[in-house]
Amino acid sequence: MNKTVNQKAWFLILPVLVLVAFSAVIPLMTVVNYSVQDTFGNNQFFWAGLEWFETMLASDRMWAALGRQIAFSTIILMIEIPLGIFVALNMPKKGFWASFCLVLMSLPLLIPWNVVGTIWQIFGRVDIGLLGYTMNAIGIDYNYTQDFYAAWITVIVMDVWHWTSLVALLAYAGLQSIPDAYYQAAKIDQAGRWKVFRFIELPKIMGVLMIAILLRFMDSFMIYTEPFVVTGGGPGNSTTFLSIDLVKMALGQFDLGPAAAFSIMYYLVILLVSYVFYTVMTNLDKRDGH
């Protein structure tokens, strides 16, 4: 659609602007404020310059959390994206079974995140959980509260359980939009299943896939509740991801300065990545003629 130029449109945007500015700008300013100040208590602050940033950049704790976070996000992306696509390729296209699958698949997406954590906390326990009990019954030593690997595997499987459906639903919607004629042409061209996927399906769902990857990366990078409920960040701090660490610092220890500096760098990383993705996506859109 050709948009008309109209500066008065700003009035329509105003409510959104005010709300988001209030919710975003003011708190961010507070954070920036804290990040460049230090306090000895009694609400007295003095200028500390970039000191907190330097401390943070030098802090092992932060780098460790970042490392764990990157590892976590990478792993779950590598599982969820292919798995989601695979599920989407196998979903019924229409009729009763399509609705049935859609409804059941969407269920994990609407469970409050703490309940997701609770479900897996229970499920994985050795005494009362189906998973934990069965694992030990068949001889695998599985205890997510004590064992580093068990904790990681539990948290990863939980995230896959929780979010793969999102990728699947997005991919499914993308696949639905491919006209039948393409599949028919592929049959006539005697193309095998893999080639159909590579040359027809994958290109056509590239747009939604990018969105799925962006969303999953972002959300996994900010993950807090689910792992917190299951492992509390443990054992030790083996599953302490960035958000968990930050909240511990800010709300737990009230280390305002470091927390603020941390927040800003955290936010900047996400902004950078989302900018990259956004540019890629809009270019894909343009290329497809939107």
Next chain:
Amino acid sequence: MAKITLQNLAHSYLPNPTREEDYALKSMNHDWVDGEAYALLGSSGCGKSTLLNIISGLLHPSEGRILFDDKDVTMAPTTQRNIAQVFQFPVVYDTMTVRDNLAFPLRNRGSDPAYIKERVQQIAAMIGMEDTLDRKARGLTADAKQKISLGRGMVREDVNALLFDEPLTVIDPHMKWELRTQLKSLHHEFGHTMIYVTHDQTEALTFADKVVVMYDGRVVQMGTPQQLFETPEHTFVGYFIGSPGMNVLDAEVSGDTAVIAGTQIALGKGFGTLTGKVELGVRPEFTSLKSGDVGLPVTIKRVEDVGRHKIVRTDFEGHEINVIAGEGESISPDMNRVVFDPAGVNIYSDSWRVSPQAT
């Protein structure tokens, strides 16, 4: 290239068809001669796409058989039938270059790369796309993409038939002519069996050696454009072909005279006594306006000057009769009669043409 035979072929989309209306394609027996260009003509919903999909194997008929060169392929999947199909909108593999698009079917069969390269070059020359061979297919125009679709279909030398499902739908009008011409010359050069589905009679009549007209799931006539014009086997063929189409009037026929609303018309041929719904069909090209008292009484409603001829719309007791007059003929208001040339008159019983009895 192959001869295609339809034996008692019928198709219903319903699981348990009982009445005739349940069938999208009613029982038919036809041969499509090897190497001919056919147009499959009919209005929307008449079953032509269904028939095309049965021939290509994208649909399995619920009854009857289809044979390629006397081999039963009714249940054979598309991949085994060696046909090529060009769809209504261009289907190209966007991520590949034009070259890769054309090479795709051959690569899927594992053909020799040197052979593929040569063949792709040949086909590209045929469709006039040699200089765009290494461009990505994505950004090309609709007609270029349709040419790629066509080329991809022809790249296999042993292709049995080329099927086209209204391929010029998305093409700009001025490109339609060029593409049609190219198709025709390809047919002359290589002699593939071609079946071209369309609802546009101009496309059908200019492209095909034989036109197959379909109506309501039935093939009502298969013939040359001239046959369709002069002796339409079904009133629908009369309506559909020609612009304007055939005039059809209710009549009573006995012997060699027809009576239409009291007026007698000499037919020049004997038809015996006819039962059922009897109609007389005559094309506007075989009618003329006269004054006097011979012929059907009509009132002239409108004269449309189309340039090389005139179309006179007249009214006969509530029915419209169209008359075509030469551009030099003058139409005067006292012309109140329409006369038919017996050579162009056809008699129909229950919509099907009745052959005149040998005298």
Next chain:
Amino acid sequence: MADATHTPRKRVMPRVNGSAVVMGLYLLFLLLPIYWLLTMSLKTNTEILGAFTLWPHNITFDNYTTILTDPSWYTGYLNSMTYVVLNMLISLAVALPAAYAFSRYSFMGDKHLFFWLLTNRMAPPAVFALPFFQLYSSIGLFDTHIAVALAHALFNVPLAVWILEGFMRGVPKEIDETAYIDGYSFPRFFVKIFTPLVASGIGVTAFFLFMFSWVELLLSRTLTSVDAKPIAATMTRTVGASGIDWGVLAAAGVLTILPGALVIYFVRNYIAKGFALGRV
């Protein structure tokens, strides 16, 4: 060789066994933990902590009764629902005009504004936990439903604008122009003509607004303590004291799944369409 007689033949349908197996396994994977939660909610604590059973041997609804009769439990649900609905209303109210503007007009800074809006969706809630806590305390809105609703709006409003803009782009501008020619004022046009046309878009948006507000824990717990305490916070309360009341905890969990399940069921025909816009 089949004979050429006129006998109808059953069409050979391609079997989808492989897909059915894949879907079956996947759905099993998804439902198994939920099943486990369900069975736990129907067992007594003694059964849970006693011998391991695959299904409740003595079904009991006591856990549910506890929740439905104990105010400290059921107010949690009420509080959560309250701020979720509040959030949906606020977000929709501000997003609708903004999405309209983005879809129809180009104005100074529009592309950058849109991107900036989206970045807020990307903001890590953890970064905002403490600032929000201080902000809402300072304006006296700590422990209120509106505080949580507003806090969630930060992430939900950009989402709403994004989804709605996509739907609105599909409504041709000519409809607006015709309405103005017919004498409609802008508010009247928007309410009487435009909104019904994007009704399915509003439905999809509402679904996602519900989804993101209902599930969030960090902010909703940080900004509340007693009066507006969401069910999520109440559930985390059962941890501690004299051991964990697993049965009640499980029942509480099951009850939080219900609203989600209902919402999905009602919009099931639009789920595919909503995701099709690819704007979640």
